[in-house]
Amino acid sequence: MNTILLQNLVTPNVSLQAVLPEMIVAFTGIIVMIYDSFMPKQRMVTGALSLIGLAASAFALFSMWGEAPASSWNGMIANDGLRMSFTLVFLFVSAMTILISTVWTERENVPIGEYHALLLFATFGMMFMAAGNDMVIIFLGLETLSIATYVMAGLRKSDLKSNESAMKYFILGSFASAFLLYGMALIYGATASTNITQIASMVGKANFPALLLIGGAMLIIGFGFKVATVPFHVWTPDVYEGAPTPVTGFMAAGPKASAFASFLRVFVIGFPLVSGAQASAFLHESWVTALTVMAILTMTVGNISAIVQNNVKRMLAYSSISHAGYAMVGFIGAGVAKTMQDRDEAIAAVAFYMLTYAVTNLGAFAIVTLIAQKNDRRTEFDDYNGIGFKSPVLAFSLSLFMLSLLGLPLTAGFMGKVLVFRPALEAGSTLLTVMVVIAVVNTAISAYYYLRLIVVMFFRERTTSWLEPKVSGALAAVLIITILGVFYFGIFSDNVIEKFSGKPSVQSAQIK
């Protein structure tokens, strides 16, 4: 035994190249942290450093894209399409958030270096959640992400709402993490492994199938909280409303996508349907049914609650809940896919949906940040009264983002929805067809509150004075990128989706 240990010491199964994008982000985070502690007065340098780090990480990611799917670090890190496409989303979200935050950090005198360091560490956690092919790595990534976002939610220290947001997120988040960890322990008990590939090969012959079911249920609770699906969504509006607006945009786009990445990996890849094994069939059927019901509830409750909101941030929070529901339709589509290729395409569709949502949502939050002013004063619907022709650039871009969230053809939101609904519809089961129909009806319902904002902006009289906010260079860059993104993903979605589904997951590559 000792010789094996010693041999591992000399030639460990380590491939630094396989985690290069993550390493770059982590090191940039540390550099930013140290730089800020030596130069506390700087306002620009750490932001620039972070952007350079994220760009370098994206470059490393693209250079890895062509490689064949593989796993390294004793199977703990996967190098496949799921990881690549989601990691791209995280890097994009993080870079946009840094640009959007420039307005806010300037206005409220935030400890800027710490904020950037936290954002980078959160990004690092998200990347590991997508890359982890092992429950332990996924949990590690999740905790790194969560702890950083708890702090970020409470960064407006003197504001009670922000404090409440951070506290609520922290307590409920820890609770959800506990569920997740317990679920992972039970799954380990049933399959004798924390590795997703191993679990997938063991679900058919689990030691004690009931453990698998209970463990799976607990994992659904844990991930359901992070994704904000309906029975576990109650924290979302309060946390999103209280957190600083750029952080809200980040939370809605980044951590949600990362939770989807590991949710997909654990359930779709880890709990597949193994032919001839009754336990696995039962497990598969149960989680598909449970998630279908959750998806239906998530869409409906999210949309109906969004209608009655009077605060734009709260409305966007409920809208993010309903969008999690739409993404889950694609998720379930991936779960019931009959061939490996279909499955990988459905996974790519969910990643693409999260990308379109991130582009649209970050654009919308950029404008909400700009209009909100100091201490998020102007976030009610009334504050948007009649600004349409006073600040046409802002109003028209916000309208575009609302239409994309609604899913109007030619915008990113439309293509995202089409792609996630298709796999579920092709499965041909009645329940899934009903779910897709409900999803489409929900899209129609959501028109009410998305269009309401447009109506408020263009057709209401403004009673209070309107001071047009100055659009800084960084924010102009965000608006240009997101507007172009909305159109690009809406019209040329084929390019992106081909890139995303071009690399199969590790498991399906092994089977071939």
Next chain:
Amino acid sequence: MNDFNIIDYAPIGIMFIVAFGFAASQILVTQLVGPRKRTATKLMPYECGKDPVGSARDRFSIKFYTVAVIFLLFDIEVLFMIPFAVAFKYLLDQEKLSGVAFGTIAFIEILVFISTLVVGYIYVWKKGTFDWGLQARAEAREEAKQALKERKQQAIRDFQRAA
């Protein structure tokens, strides 16, 4: 496997007895020997120096918690260093025997680990966690500034009077 012997577990039992005995004896001895002076502060529940009753939205010094965090940092450092130190001797012997640089590799790895911790140490240092008089010094500086201002005004007043 089968020869389970309860005697093998006797040390654990003794450990429990010692633990309970220690706790009980401490309470007993303080009850019997210790002098009793009850003051209001002593009878308060212990809450890390904060008033236990009242609004939770008070401001309080965060120093106590940063110290706890730093303690954790060094605690974990030691937690890893001790097993390393135990294994290191064996690894050096292996290095002599086999010629493969086991000891050197382990040494480099522990250096990498320590350097990551040192980064955290530098950070808390620069953030002023070890600077206990930070607030007092800031107050003193503020006071000095105020005094200087008053003296200047006094000088101006004197000058005006003289004029």
